[in-house]
Amino acid sequence: MYDRQSLKLYGQLLRYILPYKSAIALTLFSLVLIALLEPATAYVLKDLVDVGLIEQDPNSFVILPFLLALVFIFKGVFEYISKVVSQWISERATLQIRLEMFEKLQFMTLKSFQDTTSGHLMSKITHNVSQTSQALVNAWVVLIRDTLMIIALLAYMLYVSWELTLLMLVIAPVVAFLINKASQLMRKYSRKSQENMGAVTQQLEESIHAHKDIKVYGAEQYEIERFNQVLAKQMQYNVKQVRVAALNVPLVQVIAAIALSFVVYFAMKLAADGAFTPGELVSFILAMALTFDPIRRLTSVNITLQKGLAAAESIFEFLAITNETNTGTQQPPIKGELQLNNLVFQYDRAEQPTLKGIQLTIPANQTTALVGASGSGKSTLVNLIARFYAPTSGDILLDNTPLADIELDYLRQHIAFVSQHVVLFNDSIRANIAYGHDEFDEAAIIQAAKDAHAWEFIEKLPDGLDTMIGDNGALLSGGQRQRLAIARAFLKNAPILILDEATSALDNQSEAMIQQAMAKLRQNRTVIIIAHRLSTIEQADQIAVLDQGELVELGTHRDLLAQQGAYARLQQQGELGSG
Known part of the structure; x- marks a missing residue:
């Protein structure tokens, strides 16, 4: 957990929350107060035993319960502030990470797209970022709050009895060793789980897009078996993570409990010899018991942190992919x-x-x-x-x-491109024709649709240009989809027009219409046809x-x-x- 690579990765993650300094300061202020209030509970209990129960001070019957209640009220308030504000910080950071990843998608080279499946790309932006988000929202808050809690409780315990406190600290190296081993295993299984999640997403995406082919070829059972295999592998990695987590936390607690029993034994002997008061004995044992929850949470959050760091490795590898190189600087007039x-x-x-x-x-x-x-x-x-x-x-x-x-x-x-693989968006016809351009008015869009002979079916639709066309134009016929793509290219009015099998989905009548439009367009543009x-x-x-x-x-x-x-x-x- 604390190796140089992990610290570097988490440092890279933390840069996404650094812009929110005021919110971080408020969270840190709340965490410090929560940590300071933790030993206050043990201190009040000491007076409750010594002053209230043994000395029978009547004033303590009102003041001490009030102080105890006040401690819990303030702890609750600051817990609420730290959780809400830290979650807000995490959500903002997650938004920024996803935005950067989506921006990377827009500027990746065509080769990078071909080297990575769409399922793995989607898994990185959805699943991996969610894992990282958990590390951002939980890890740093728990690490700071519970570390401060343990320090505050140890300081109080040292104040009461430094000998007993040092005895308890003997378990620290053992606990550190267990957490480190669990960290290594958790990072390993989490990384494999996230890689396999890309295969799950990829197969799911393929099945959705190929649903017609699956039915026609009767491959439903085959696809179910394939999906079952990747899900079974995902389950194996998840179960291994659960095993590590389920074993690590109880082991740490058992070791701490054994240490506690030894400390209680020696504390009772010291109390019997008059080394400290009954109230100090009770408060010391309570303070030591109160360290259990922070230790357990630190052990548990380490699991979340390792999942997040494994996801962060994948995310930063993706963000490090080289963008398209734009070495050109000239903007000559183009004929x-x-x-x-x-x-x-x-x-x-x-x-x-x-x-x-x-x-x-x-x-x-x-x-x-x-x-x-x-x-x-x-x-x-x-x-x-x-x-x-x-x-x-x-x-x-x-x-x-x-x-x-x-x-x-x-x-x-200055280039318009229409591929044989029509790409339309789950948006209106208007938005698809004018894709990437806000400056075109409705008249220009309608003219482009007419040039592509798409207007004849658009004007018959109830919502006309505002008709939503579904995923990749699923609500349109093949010929209609092709004509919308061609209308988009016509609207751009670029001097170079590339048509890669652009009329392949058109019937003879539709193609004849397109040929007429293209004959008119040839006079003022360079057309390259495949x-x-x-x-x-x-x-x-x-x-x-x-x-x-x-x-x-x-x-x-x-x-x-x-x-x-x-x-x-x-x-x-x-x-x-x-x-």
Whole structure:
């Protein structure tokens, strides 16, 4: 618990509560008063025995019970203040941690997303932060309050009898050893439990999104068995944590009780010899007994602390992930001409480059189609243009400016992207079309919807643009979802438009409507299309044919067919269909 790494981790956590200095000061003030009031109970009891019961002082019959009640009243008040204020501090800190983690999500590289499952990411932000929150709200309050309580009680016990107090302190090394061993085991099992919770979340998320496939393929029992396996593993780790916790606290209490029995034995002998009064004997035993609860709480909170520190390790590892690098500083005027010069890209774990020496010019204000078999590198190429990845070698020029030299946000402001995997949000149609932009008025949103031929179904909905569309547009058809995504790109009105299989979910009639809209848009933007439908490709100004990462042909639809080369073979093999 007290190793350097643990202290460093907890120090990192505590920086989230440091901005709330006034609240911390109020909490600390309350904790100090609570600790000072603890031995006051034993002191009042001493007078109650010596003055009230033995000396029979009539004034003590009223004053001492009143003082005892006053001690408990003040303890209750300050306990309330410390708990409420410390919880408020913890909630604020938890909010900040989750906000920082969510912010990290927004600026992570595409590679980082691909290296981590969404279930593990969700588990870190939900489960792990909750574990850390418990460490923040409980650990520092209990550590300070109960440590101060023990110090105050020991000081009083030393005042009454330093010999007996030193006898009691013999158990301290044993207690410290047990707490340390429990800390190591608890951190280990807690870390494994949190890692496995990511697998639980991941499988749950997959089952929710794949519910149609599960039913169609009759895989319900298979999914239940898979989920049962990860839950069983989670149970094992949780039970191991409970075992450590259940054994540690009673062991410490038993050792303290044995020490107490020895101290009581010697205390009674000393009292019999007149070393101190009956009141001092009772108050000493009470003070020693009062140390049991703080010791038990310190032992218990150590378990909570170890869970929180294990979670904190995971959280800080996540926050340390490198953000997207924004090395560019230039903001040149953008027309949309792209030049790919000897472009090479290889994924980290791949044996061969995905793109090999691509040499291609994509003219401004024209449409370029990228075609090729699956895995030929089409999507990788557009990901490089959007700077989701950096080239392994070679470079990309945008209007004669190296892409890496252009400020990243500025670059992406000039690119609209519609993927084959439509992403919509559980919000209104209006918010989805105008996503990321507050400056568009309703007329512009409606015009974008009309350009994408989405207005024809939007205006028929009872709530029109204010219709809520559910999780990823679940309340809409596939074609409607696709047209909303395209309307979003049209509204952005960027000079570069990338369509990655953007018409794949549309029927022929809907696609024909989109083609009409795109024909109008080609006059003032650079369009890059990845598609397999001839109806989408054949109107392109140029078609780039990729084969295993290499550019093998370039030309118009008519010219490439006449060459009877790779493009013609793709059509013959059914890679390019009529719809």
